[in-house]
Structures are given as structure tokens and as C-alpha cells.
Amino acid sequence: MEPILEIEHMSVYFTQYERGIRRRVLPVIRDLTLSVEAGQIVAVVGASGSGKSLLAHGILGILPYNSHMEGEIRYAGEPLPRERSAELRGKEIVLIPQGVNYLDPLMKVGAQLRKGSRDEKVRERTSRALRRYGLSEETEEMYPFELSGGMARRVLIASAVTGIPRLIIADEPTPGLDVRAAKRILGHFRELADEGAGILFITHDLEQALTVADQVAVFYAGETIEVASAADFSDVENLRHPFTRAIWRAMPEHGFHPVSGTQPYPGSRETGCSFAGQCSASTETCRETDLIPLRECCGGMVRCLHPGKEASL
Amino acid sequence: MKHDRKEKNRRKSTILFLAAAVLILAAVTAAGIILEGTATETDFSRTNLAPGTGGLFGTDWMGRDMFARTLAGLSLSIRIGILTAAVSAVIALLAGTAAATLGRRADAVISWCIDLVMGIPHILLVMLISIACGRGFAGVVAGVALSHWPSLARVIRGEVIQLRQAPYILVAEKLGVSKFQNVRRHMIPHLLPQFLTGLILLFPHAILHEASVTFLGFGLSSEQPAIGVILSESMQYLTTGRWWLALFPGLALVLAVILFAVLGERLRQLMDPSSVHE
Amino acid sequence: MKHRLQFAGKKLIRMALLLLGVSIVTFLLMCASPLDPLQTNVGQVALGSMSPEQVARLEAYWGVDTPPVQRYLGWLGGVLHGDMGTSLLYRQPVLTVIGQRLANSVFLLLAVWVFSGILGLVLGVAAGAFRGKWPDRLIRGYCLLISSTPTFWLAILLLLIFSVWLGWFPIGLSVPAGVAADAVTFVDRIRHAVLPALTLSITGVANIALHTREKMIDVLESDYVLFARARGESETSVILRHGLRNVSLPAITLQFASVSEIIGGSVLVEQVFSYPGLGQVAVTAGLGSDLPLLLGITVITSAIVFAGNLIADLLYGAADPRIRRGAARE
Numbered sequence A: 001m002e003p004i005l006e007i008e009h010m011s012v013y014f015t016q017y018e019r020g021i022r023r024r025v026l027p028v029i030r031d032l033t034l035s036v037e038a039g040q041i042v043a044v045v046g047a048s049g050s051g052k053s054l055l056a057h058g059i060l061g062i063l064p065y066n067s068h069m070e071g072e073i074r075y076a077g078e079p080l081p082r083e084r085s086a087e088l089r090g091k092e093i094v095l096i097p098q099g100v101n102y103l104d105p106l107m108k109v110g111a112q113l114r115k116g117s118r119d120e121k122v123r124e125r126t127s128r129a130l131r132r133y134g135l136s137e138e139t140e141e142m143y144p145f146e147l148s149g150g151m152a153r154r155v156l157i158a159s160a161v162t163g164i165p166r167l168i169i170a171d172e173p174t175p176g177l178d179v180r181a182a183k184r185i186l187g188h189f190r191e192l193a194d195e196g197a198g199i200l201f202i203t204h205d206l207e208q209a210l211t212v213a214d215q216v217a218v219f220y221a222g223e224t225i226e227v228a229s230a231a232d233f234s235d236v237e238n239l240r241h242p243f244t245r246a247i248w249r250a251m252p253e254h255g256f257h258p259v260s261g262t263q264p265y266p267g268s269r270e271t272g273c274s275f276a277g278q279c280s281a282s283t284e285t286c287r288e289t290d291l292i293p294l295r296e297c298c299g300g301m302v303r304c305l306h307p308g309k310e311a312s313l
Numbered sequence B: 001m002k003h004d005r006k007e008k009n010r011r012k013s014t015i016l017f018l019a020a021a022v023l024i025l026a027a028v029t030a031a032g033i034i035l036e037g038t039a040t041e042t043d044f045s046r047t048n049l050a051p052g053t054g055g056l057f058g059t060d061w062m063g064r065d066m067f068a069r070t071l072a073g074l075s076l077s078i079r080i081g082i083l084t085a086a087v088s089a090v091i092a093l094l095a096g097t098a099a100a101t102l103g104r105r106a107d108a109v110i111s112w113c114i115d116l117v118m119g120i121p122h123i124l125l126v127m128l129i130s131i132a133c134g135r136g137f138a139g140v141v142a143g144v145a146l147s148h149w150p151s152l153a154r155v156i157r158g159e160v161i162q163l164r165q166a167p168y169i170l171v172a173e174k175l176g177v178s179k180f181q182n183v184r185r186h187m188i189p190h191l192l193p194q195f196l197t198g199l200i201l202l203f204p205h206a207i208l209h210e211a212s213v214t215f216l217g218f219g220l221s222s223e224q225p226a227i228g229v230i231l232s233e234s235m236q237y238l239t240t241g242r243w244w245l246a247l248f249p250g251l252a253l254v255l256a257v258i259l260f261a262v263l264g265e266r267l268r269q270l271m272d273p274s275s276v277h278e
Numbered sequence C: 001m002k003h004r005l006q007f008a009g010k011k012l013i014r015m016a017l018l019l020l021g022v023s024i025v026t027f028l029l030m031c032a033s034p035l036d037p038l039q040t041n042v043g044q045v046a047l048g049s050m051s052p053e054q055v056a057r058l059e060a061y062w063g064v065d066t067p068p069v070q071r072y073l074g075w076l077g078g079v080l081h082g083d084m085g086t087s088l089l090y091r092q093p094v095l096t097v098i099g100q101r102l103a104n105s106v107f108l109l110l111a112v113w114v115f116s117g118i119l120g121l122v123l124g125v126a127a128g129a130f131r132g133k134w135p136d137r138l139i140r141g142y143c144l145l146i147s148s149t150p151t152f153w154l155a156i157l158l159l160l161i162f163s164v165w166l167g168w169f170p171i172g173l174s175v176p177a178g179v180a181a182d183a184v185t186f187v188d189r190i191r192h193a194v195l196p197a198l199t200l201s202i203t204g205v206a207n208i209a210l211h212t213r214e215k216m217i218d219v220l221e222s223d224y225v226l227f228a229r230a231r232g233e234s235e236t237s238v239i240l241r242h243g244l245r246n247v248s249l250p251a252i253t254l255q256f257a258s259v260s261e262i263i264g265g266s267v268l269v270e271q272v273f274s275y276p277g278l279g280q281v282a283v284t285a286g287l288g289s290d291l292p293l294l295l296g297i298t299v300i301t302s303a304i305v306f307a308g309n310l311i312a313d314l315l316y317g318a319a320d321p322r323i324r325r326g327a328a329r330e
Helices: A052-060 A082-088 A109-113 A120-132 A149-160 A179-194 A206-212 A230-234 A242-250 A284-288 B004-034 B066-101 B104-119 B122-132 B136-147 B150-165 B167-174 B179-216 B227-237 B244-271 B273-277 C002-032 C037-042 C044-048 C052-062 C068-080 C094-129 C134-147 C151-165 C186-220 C223-230 C235-257 C259-272 C278-287 C291-319 C321-329
Strands: A003-018 A022-037 A041-045 A067-075 A093-096 A167-171 A198-203 A215-220 A223-229 A295-297 A300-302
Touching: A003 A052, A003 A198, A022 A041, A022 A052, A022 A067, A022 A198, A041 A179, A041 A206, A052 A067, A052 A093, A052 A167, A052 A198, A052 C223, A067 A082, A093 A149, A093 C223, A109 A120, A109 A149, A120 A149, A149 A179, A167 A179, A179 A198, A179 A206, A198 A206, A206 A215, A206 A230, A215 A230, A215 A242, A223 A230, A223 A242, B004 B066, B004 B244, B066 B104, B066 B136, B066 B150, B066 B179, B066 B227, B066 B244, B104 B150, B104 C002, B104 C291, B122 B136, B122 B179, B122 C002, B122 C259, B122 C278, B122 C291, B136 B179, B150 B167, B150 B179, B167 B179, B179 B227, B179 B244, B179 C151, B179 C259, B227 B244, B227 C151, B244 C134, B244 C151, C002 C068, C002 C291, C094 C134, C094 C186, C094 C235, C094 C259, C094 C278, C094 C291, C134 C186, C151 C186, C151 C259, C186 C235, C186 C259, C223 C235, C235 C259, C235 C291, C259 C278, C259 C291, C278 C291, C291 C321
Parallel strands: A022 A223, A041 A198, A041 A215, A093 A167, A167 A198
Antiparallel strands: A003 A022, A003 A067, A215 A223, A223 A300, A295 A300
């Protein structure tokens, strides 16, 4: 099947002033490569602060003014420059954000979902979308602060299906929900994928990602270090990158071994593998190679000079 | 890094600007004190001269040199501004910390006082205090100093309350760090920048209100070459076209106030970590 | 609803207490003054040429010999019966003098208040929306310049340009000299109010524009605006639908709370333009040590300021759904 979204060598940089005087450019995402097919759920898993949300904003063309993006994004086979994403976002490409903070606190839910349109058709489509997720007419007349956590999440998902989305980007859609509620929300995603949409599911929770995703891209310090199918995670030997193996071992059912050390802060490292500092298999070359490329490896992709080795645990 | 040169330029320009601003203000203050004699010197052979023939800023109806008068007035304004802003800031610091630390009753009383002072229009309050002190130098200094503290006091009160509840300070207290140590090591480094920028940002208000109240006749006496006095006198000569009597002294005051305002704003930006992304 | 009434009631009591405080402070300040009202108003020479009885009568008139506490209590008793005493300079009841002057000022102040509020909101929204670009720099520069300019000097400049050089507007007085007050046309009144109103509007904009700009920047960086953009809302829609909605309430509140600054500015501006409003009479009363009049003016302007603050508080409760519906649910 043809991929709906392809990202090649995407990098996002931020310009910052330290203490108001020193100017510096921070690479928050480096050399990211990823693709999503229609009907497929691709999970991007990485720790908080690893720049995952910016990936979503980059695709939608809504990065903040003090940042810029390099690399290529292709949507439905054609390049996706800023103007085209402006055209498509909210219609074919939709975002499902984290929580109720993403709704205007002073505007009623219905009015927000209608985006200011007074068209009767739009009104009909909106209430149908809300009904689909068990939200009544009354919900439309509520302000965001009156919604419960679960309701807010369903409103946000409903906002995605007021049209017919082809690419859904869900940015941490389940934090703060209990396991059952989260499962229900993830079930909605599976449903949407089965209807033909490609879903990019951004999360910090590997376990959750594995329950629903077809593919998993592991994100570390702003880089994709491994792309694997969800099936690969059934056995640690199938995993390619030492960090992926480390987080696999950190999962409760695999012994809860914590990953030692911390992820480097973006921009703090100039060259070499970002995981080198925490990896026992790392060599001099790991630290000195300028940019380790992401390459094909046993049916997936990996950014490592010694794939298949174990990190120290 | 490739932006090295830009970085240095920016840091340099900020520091240069701060140094230049302080230097200019100091020079004006000093020059004004030196020129105070010249400013009141009358010369009836050179009255009502326009700028050019009558010196840089012209002369007035008593032949006094307007350039000297402007500088002397500005110098007086800056000195009064510094004095009153400093007194006001100290009152704000005391009131703010007292409200935040001395319990609910003290807080209620101080908050009530703040509301009271803020309820009377500024100019009216400065006028009233000045009248109570018999007008003149003492009147205007007391008036401006006693009416400008409430807003900064509110800021400091909020800041101290927040600091007292900050987890790292509560932890330090639990760990047995003495109260004095806590105040010295955690509170003061946090409050000092707030206080200093608050102090500098008080200058513009203080200077403007001093000039305004003097202009209305409640401040410095008419013998003194204050900007308010000069402008008040110039009102009588406006219809006869002596624009220079009003234009230059006012412009000089505006420039001095802008300098103070920008100085405070730049300092605030330097110290405020949230401006990182600007 | 009950909750809201309680809130308003508490605020009203607090306001009454504050007003009492204002009157006491004002009274004490006036009493503490070393300036002798007899000398300032009658003059040293005239005083010297008077007989002791005349001086005693004058002293009684200016209230020099009555103990302050007794005078204050007498004044307070009068106020409770709707009598704020008699102005010593104008020889009329204080309320009459204030009423006349306030009638002149109210038109001016209200026009300025509305105009500067709307313009300030628009400028602030524009500056926030164009953050860092030239409209923002221009508006910020303007605000810095204006807040660094003494109001009375700006008034003098405008007088110099529009009245002296261009001759478009009269110099001073809201009523042309030599014309009976009732013969003054509406147009004449407007002509005399234009320059004072212009001065106050130019200065009144800065504060609200800067506050609105900050708020606008916060809103534009908020998660909900990010989501609105992600959903394909245009930049115009983001600014008008979300920006303006979230920025208006704080701006209106600020405008109600900034009544004090406009009244303060009017004191200076009315003096420059000889506009016979409340501000001008405050200066006259202050210079002439007219205690009852100045006391009356201070208390009434403070009452207006407190009323502004009260309205701001109540408005927030009525307009913000989080408070309005939140309270209704309890």
C-alpha cells in the first residue's frame, strides 16, 4: 500500500537566547525518517522532552516563529510545504491533542468544533461526530471547564472526525486516564485506522503503543533510533538498538529494569551517538562519528554502528 | 558556534547601552549642579532671544539662558526622582514583606492601606501630601515618595508569599536550615532583582509626577529652576510665539525619562529567564 | 445568585470603609498643613489692616480655631445628611460646586475613557498579533514615548500647534468669554473639549495597549490557539475569534480599574486648557486651602475610582463563564 505520510531527514531547530544575551540554535529533532501507510497505526515512542510534539507541529506547519525545519515531508505522494499543510490541516490532516487545555476556555464546545461556520451542514456534521462518541446535544452548549477528563478526550477525538481525515496525528491522547478509559480511547483509534486513515500515535508509553500500533518508531534525544514492527517486540532478540532493548527490559512484564543514566539535553552534544554515554557496547567510533545514519536492518531500521548488542543493565 | 559574533555583539550592545545611559544621566546631573548659578543669572540685554542667536535653547523674558535652565531643571528632577523612588521602593519592600510574613491581620491592614492609597488619584494624593508638608521641596519629595509604593509592594508581597511556599524552601526548612540562612540564601537572591528593577521602573513615574505637581504650583518654589516651574512660566508666553520656552525643557525631560524607562526594561529582560525565546 | 449578592455586598462594605479612610486621611493631611489659609487667601497686608474682631470672624469662617476632631465629626455628620459643607472660596455648597464642574468634566472624561479603551485594545491586539514585526515595534515605541511624556507638556505642545499656530481651536475656557452661559452652543462646547480630550486619549492608550499586547501574546502561545491553527482556522479567525475573546475581558476590567489615571490626567489637562472641570477646581481648592471643597473632591473622585474597581470585579464574575456557571452550580 502507498504510504500516506513519508518523512525523510527532517530536522527542527530552535533559536534561543540564554540569559537574554547569548544566541544559540538548538537542534530539537535531528534527521528523522518515518512513514505511515493508510490503515496503519505508527507509534512514535520517546521520553517527554525528546521533541515528539514538534514532529506533529512540523507536519501541520504550525511550528513557532523562532524555529525552522529542514528535510522533506511527503503527503499522499506529494511534497508537503507549509502552504499545502495550511490547506489540508483540519480537513484531511487532523491533530488530536492531549487534553482540555487545547480548547478555548471562553468558547462553547459546539461553537469551537464548528470553527465559526454557521452552515447547517457543518452543524449537522459536528453533532453527528459528537454523537458517535456518546456525547449529547448538551455537550455542545458546555464550556470546556465543565467537561470531565474523559469527555474532553472524546470531544477532541470527535473534532477529528467532523470531516473525513486521511492522516490523524494523536499527540499523547491518553495521559491521566485509567487503563480502561485509555483502552477505550485506543480502541477508537483502531476503528479510525480500519476506516482507512493513517494514524501517527505519539506517546511516551511503550506498553500502550504496543497494544494498538502496527509499527513503532523509537525516539531518543531528538532522533529516530529504531523503526520496528510491533511484532518485533515479542522477543528482545529481534530488537536492533541497545536503547530499544533497554526500554523493553524496563517494561513491567519484562522485569522492570530501569534504564540507567539520563537522556542528553538537546544541543548539549555535538557529535556521535546520543546514547553512547549510557551504552556499554559503545566504542570510540560511536562517540566520534559525526552523524550515524539510519539504515535498513533485518526488516526494520536502526541508527547504530553495532546493532543487536546489549546496553549495560 | 557560528552565531558567536552575533552573540558577542548583542551582549556588548546591551552593556554599552547600560553604561552609556548611566553616564549620560550622571553627566546631566553633574552639569546641572554646576550650571545652577548660570541658570538664575538674568541679563536684560539679551531677553526673549530665539534659539541660535540666544544660545542653544534661546533665552527667556529675563534674559536667562534656557540651556542652563533646562540642564539645571533636569538635574534637579533626576535627583528628586532618585531620592523619591528609593524611599518609595524601601517602603514597598518593608510593607510587602510585612504583609507576607506578619500574619493575616497585618496582611489585611497593609492591603487595606494599599487599596486606600491606590483609590485616590495619584496627582490628588501628591497634592494633598505636599500641602500637608507646606509645599516646596519637602512637600514634593514627601508627596511623591509616599504615594508610589503600593504597586511594587503588591508585587513583593506576592513574590514573598510564593517563595515561602516554594517546595525547595519548605524542604530546606525541614532539613533544619535556619530561618536566617533561608532568607539569605534563597529569598534575597530571588527578591533582589525584582526589587532593583522595580526601583528603576519607579524613576519615570516619580520624575513625571514631581514635574506635574510642581507645574500645578504644589511643588518646588518658583525661584528654583525646575522643569515644572519653567513650563508653568512658559504658559504665559505661548500666545506670543515663544515656543522654545516650552519645547526644549519638555523634550529634555522626555528623553531623560525614556532613558530611565529603557534602562529598567533592559535590566528586567536580562534578569527574566522567560525572555530566553525572544 | 445568593453567592454573587454576598460578594457584591462585601465589596460595598469594604468600599464604604475605604471611603471613610480616604476622608480621614485627607482631613488629617489638610489639618497638618503649616499653610495658614488666612494668609494665603486674605493676604498678609490685608490681614494687618483689619480689626481683631474682623480677623476673629475670618478665623471662624476658615475654621482655624475649631479642634480638628470636632470639625471632622461635624463634617461626617453633615455628609450623612447629604451635606458636604460649604466651599470657602466659592461661597456655595460643596456639592453644588462639584456638581457643576463634574457636569463639565463628565462628558470629556467619558469620551476619553471609551475612546482610549477601544483604541488601546485594538493597538494591543495588533501589536500582539504582529509580535516582533514593524507594527509591534511602532506601537511599543509609541507607548514608551507616551508613557515617558508628561501629560501637561503634551497638552502645551498641542495648544501650541493647534491653537497658536494653526488657530483651529480656541485657547482656553470651555465657554467663550463674554457670552452668557446659556447662549453657548453645543458646537462651542465640543470645540473647547477637543484638545483636552485628544491629549487625554493620546496618553490613555499606552497602558491598556501594553497590557493587552502581553495578554495577546500569552493567548497566541496557548495550547488552544495551537489547536485552533492545527484545525485549519485562519490567522484572522484565530486573532478575532480566540484572541479578541480572551483578551477583551481583561482589557475591559483594566479600563474600569484605570479610571483613577484618567481623572489624574484631567487635573493637569484642564489646568493647561483652562477647562472649567473638576480637575481645575481641585487645583484651585488646593492652592487656596479650601478644606471642605478639596475634601469633597477627593472623596467623590475616590468614590468614582472605587466604583470603577467594583464594576470591574462584578463584570469579571458576570462575563467569565468559569465564574458565572461555576457559581451557579454550587
